[in-house]
Amino acid sequence: MVALAGVGVGATLGGVTGALVGFGVPEFEAKRYETRLGKGGILLSVHADNHEWITRGKAILEKTGAEEVTSASESRVA
Numbered sequence: 001m002v003a004l005a006g007v008g009v010g011a012t013l014g015g016v017t018g019a020l021v022g023f024g025v026p027e028f029e030a031k032r033y034e035t036r037l038g039k040g041g042i043l044l045s046v047h048a049d050n051h052e053w054i055t056r057g058k059a060i061l062e063k064t065g066a067e068e069v070t071s072a073s074e075s076r077v078a
Contacts, residue, residue, distance in 0.1 A: 016043075
């Protein structure tokens with residue numbers, strides 16, 4: 001369902017920005033990512049199951065020169 005919603009938003013906003021907004025990325029961030037991608041940047045998304053893996057992943061990315069390393073949490077449904 002989320003992927004289909006992303007396609008609908010993508011048709012409205014266009015390109016990468018629309019797809020990212022459809023996946024829950026705030027529009028201002030999505031536009032910034034699209035600009036960086038247009039200049040040759042790389043957008044990497046990694047799924048981690050717990051805080052320890054998030055910390056390790058961020059450390060590895062930063063150690064290898066990644067810029068603007070951020071993380072976000074998913075909501076859990078009972």
